[in-house]
Amino acid sequence: MKSIIIASTSTLHEGSYLAYLLPTLQQHFKDCKSILFIPFARPGGITHDEYTEKVTQAFATINIAVKGIHTCEDAAAAIKNAEGIFTGGGNTFLLVTQLYQHNIMQILSETVKNGTPYLGTSAGSNICGLSMQTTNDMPIIYPPSFQTLGLIPFNLNPHYLDPQINSTHMGETRETRIKEFHAFNSIPVLGLREGSWLEVKGNKITLKGALSARLFLKDQNPEELETETDLSHLN
Amino acid sequence: MKSIIIASTSTLHEGSYLAYLLPTLQQHFKDCKSILFIPFARPGGITHDEYTEKVTQAFATINIAVKGIHTCEDAAAAIKNAEGIFTGGGNTFLLVTQLYQHNIMQILSETVKNGTPYLGTSAGSNICGLSMQTTNDMPIIYPPSFQTLGLIPFNLNPHYLDPQINSTHMGETRETRIKEFHAFNSIPVLGLREGSWLEVKGNKITLKGALSARLFLKDQNPEELETETDLSHLN
Numbered sequence: 123m124k125s126i127i128i129a130s131t132s133t134l135h136e137g138s139y140l141a142y143l144l145p146t147l148q149q150h151f152k153d154c155k156s157i158l159f160i161p162f163a164r165p166g167g168i169t170h171d172e173y174t175e176k177v178t179q180a181f182a183t184i185n186i187a188v189k190g191i192h193t194c195e196d197a198a199a200a201i202k203n204a205e206g207i208f209t210g211g212g213n214t215f216l217l218v219t220q221l222y223q224h225n226i227m228q229i230l231s232e233t234v235k236n237g238t239p240y241l242g243t244s245a246g247s248n249i250c251g252l253s254m255q256t257t258n259d260m261p262i263i264y265p266p267s268f269q270t271l272g273l274i275p276f277n278l279n280p281h282y283l284d285p286q287i288n289s290t291h292m293g294e295t296r297e298t299r300i301k302e303f304h305a306f307n308s309i310p311v312l313g314l315r316e317g318s319w320l321e322v323k324g325n326k327i328t329l330k331g332a333l334s335a336r337l338f339l340k341d342q343n344p345e346e347l348e349t350e351t352d353l354s355h356l357n
Numbered sequence: 358m359k360s361i362i363i364a365s366t367s368t369l370h371e372g373s374y375l376a377y378l379l380p381t382l383q384q385h386f387k388d389c390k391s392i393l394f395i396p397f398a399r400p401g402g403i404t405h406d407e408y409t410e411k412v413t414q415a416f417a418t419i420n421i422a423v424k425g426i427h428t429c430e431d432a433a434a435a436i437k438n439a440e441g442i443f444t445g446g447g448n449t450f451l452l453v454t455q456l457y458q459h460n461i462m463q464i465l466s467e468t469v470k471n472g473t474p475y476l477g478t479s480a481g482s483n484i485c486g487l488s489m490q491t492t493n494d495m496p497i498i499y500p501p502s503f504q505t506l507g508l509i510p511f512n513l514n515p516h517y518l519d520p521q522i523n524s525t526h527m528g529e530t531r532e533t534r535i536k537e538f539h540a541f542n543s544i545p546v547l548g549l550r551e552g553s554w555l556e557v558k559g560n561k562i563t564l565k566g567a568l569s570a571r572l573f574l575k576d577q578n579p580e581e582l583e584t585e586t587d588l589s590h591l592n
Contacts, residue, residue, distance in 0.1 A: 131527045131528075133527055134527065135525035135526075135527060136525075165537040165540040165541065166536075166537065166540035167536075167540075212537075213537050215496075216537075216541075244528075254496065255495065255496050255497055255498075255499075256495060257495070257496065258495070258528060258529075259529070259534070259537075260490065260491060260492070260493070260534040260535070260537060260538055261450075261489065261490050261492065261496060261503060262490055262534075262537050262538040262540070262541055262542065263490075263541055264502070264503050267499070268496060268499050280528075281526070281527065281528035283526065283528070290370035290371075291370075291516070291518065291551070292366045292368055292369065292370060292516065292551055293366075293493060293515075293516035293518070293551075294493075294494070299494070299495040299497075300495070301401075301402075302400040302401065302447075302448050302451075302494075302495060302497050303495055303497040305400040305401035305402075305497070306400065306451075306497055306498055307497065316526070316527055316528075
């Protein structure tokens with residue numbers, strides 16, 4: 123049975139890394155002594171080792187060990203054998219490129235669909251949708267495909283931002299960009315605000331966290347969904 | 358001799374379409390009775406015809422006729438024979454995809470390099486750089502390549518936005534995104550604020566408009582460039 127947490131962000135303003143999610147993660151990974159961490163989204167600033175160390179420190183507080191996939195000789199085997207998996211944030215173009223380059227996109231999808239508990243934050247959440255085409259990230263690298271894990275039957279826009287009232291900026295708002303996506307695609311898009319996450323248990327998908335989320339369907343007005351909304355029938 | 362205007366935006370807040378640029382465009386296109394308009398970046402909302410009509414109305418005020426490339430049977434011939442060319446804004450992924458699909462990326466580059474006066478705004482400016490990899494747009498469609506016209510020896514970030522002081526948002530700032538680009542690419546990136554443009558005359562590239570622009574070089578601190586700065590030696 124699928125067991126997935128898909129979070130808009132790893133970190134809340136003035137919070138420490140993963141802090142707001144730890145009670146949820148303690149329950150989510152309750153059968154795991156250790157989890158596999160995928161640091162591939164991080165484009166620099168910190169190394170994969172340093173990124174993994176940051177995750178290790180956060181998970182140490184709930185007594186779960188962390189191993190970085192970049193230290194595993196056989197990445198596919200590491201995924202298959204993991205007790206739990208966490209993909210961290212960064213740049214989605216880079217993450218998707220590396221998942222394809224390491225030839226682990228499919229095995230990651232299959233493994234999580236088969237029940238290995240998964241956590242994604244930001245870019246690691248983006249890849250849970252059908253495609254990465256509603257990311258906010260900059261195309262710093264050319265991925266072989268925009269198709270992603272397809273763990274849920276729709277797309278995500280993490281770090282969703284409402285249009286700023288009184289803005290004089292003429293660049294597109296997030297809502298306009300998602301509307302552009304729907305000019306060519308019929309996949310629903312969920313704008314997930316920082317502090318919200320999705321809980322996937324089998325085929326049940328539930329909005330969690332204190333905030334509402336904004337749902338975009340092709341050719342329809344966006345809709346605000348309250349926390350605890352059941353999204354299972356969205357596709 | 359190359360003769361190009363590369364503008365951050367078509368429209369300023371509370372201004373009408375192209376209004377702030379019209380005195381510049383009157384001079385830029387002074388030898389043109391008509392120009393060819395490329396509406397391919399627009400992902401919907403208005404049709405190519407409607408978009409072309411909007412451009413036609415703006416250029417009518419400086420007595421220049423406009424023809425939409427989507428109405429031409431032979432797009433490549435239309436580019437080669439144009440007195441001047443304007444590519445409007447919208448979504449850069451869509452624009453680049455369509456330029457490749459119509460097989461006109463190369464002929465457009467050659468034609469403008471050979472001296473046909475060109476105007477780009479927003480997405481139409483993004484494509485003037487070496488690649489579209491510093492666009493702000495959402496990847497709503499998968500282009501066959503990120504390579505673009507290469508009319509200037511660096512990349513652009515139109516609609517450049519400074520980080521917001523006191524923001525509680527945890528998504529990446531524009532500056533962080535460009536830094537991510539430089540983790541994998543050494544091409545300089547110019548953040549062009551709304552109201553700024555580049556004037557290219559032969560090999561001379563000059564920053565125009567009232568605002569400063571922000572220059573990002575790999576592994577260096579960003580630099581503010583005042584208007585009228587000569588960017589010819591940037592590469």
